[in-house]
Amino acid sequence: MELALLVLLMALVIHFPRKSGPARVQRGNSLTPRIEVTFNDDHKEEMILDTGASVTTITQNMAKTLKVKPVGEAVFTLADNKQVKMPLAEVESIEVGGAKVENVLVAIGNVPLLGQSFFGNHEVIIKRDVVEFRE
Template structure:
């Protein structure tokens, strides 16, 4: 009887233990991501009674809920990926700004023409020091043009590049001056009034007592040697010149000469007085006394000009 009782009690204890174990497993299943263990199957097989209603295990399908929660953050990395894409696209924008240096890269093999330019420029300076005629100044201008061309050809890689660039403006100014001096005079027939070029020059034929002697054209055809005295205010011609030009006195004037005495001069008008393109029309001049051997070119012919007297030429530049 006791054995039967003990066996019965033992069976109750065992079944109770199994029930507690099954309940604990059932509560922990939703937290586990793995599939339900076959322990319940063992419990069902071991216990004949229906108490181990641990069959709620089929309710485990709600497990997709945590899995869906776990997968929901996935859009976040996609946003970060989009941000990266935008950042890369913006980083590519500065690239066109690197292309402003569209200038051609320096060619290390290009010849350095700096020294050639200096040599040609030195030749231009030498010629200009003795230039008298417009043809001489034409040659000077061509020399400056060649020197400028050589300066512009100096490569960027040359150590003389910056110096060459700084000399360009200087050479261009000298070229402009040479062109001004070489410009042909305006035709008297096309200009009814006085002609005052910006620049003109008169060659010095010789000197008399240190005073330059120059050749001046009167009435378009006749040329006479004249003294160039910067102290003379008016132009004076000799009686021989007046006779050759068929000029007669139309008035008288009194002038004080170097020794302090007063001398009477006749007055007459010349149609044109010309020198290297500078033309003065209807110019009133004085006729010197008989003892005067050479005429005198006065300030009334070159008024308004700056004068530069060289060894063999006199230059006039309009102010």
């Protein structure tokens, strides 16, 4: 009986992987990690993983494609200490490497950045070729 239960559990783990997992890093000409992100279960975008960004930022084109509407605005301080005002919106879901967060606050700006509004409740492990998000 125990062996049958063990085999069943192993089969479930194979068919239903854990919620978090590695995301492949695409570096291109930059050392900045870029990873593929899925919005609303079906729209994929390559984004920069930015551990210093408090909010995930999508571009105007992404906002248009995802059909998000601004719900407010906020002032953000960039890495060069410059302050900019950006519209805020909410996307239904963001998923990376099996980690999924729903109803995510995003800013609408110029550069697609995956920030802490997505991974703030996850442990983030950045390796050479993959990024892992663990709850």
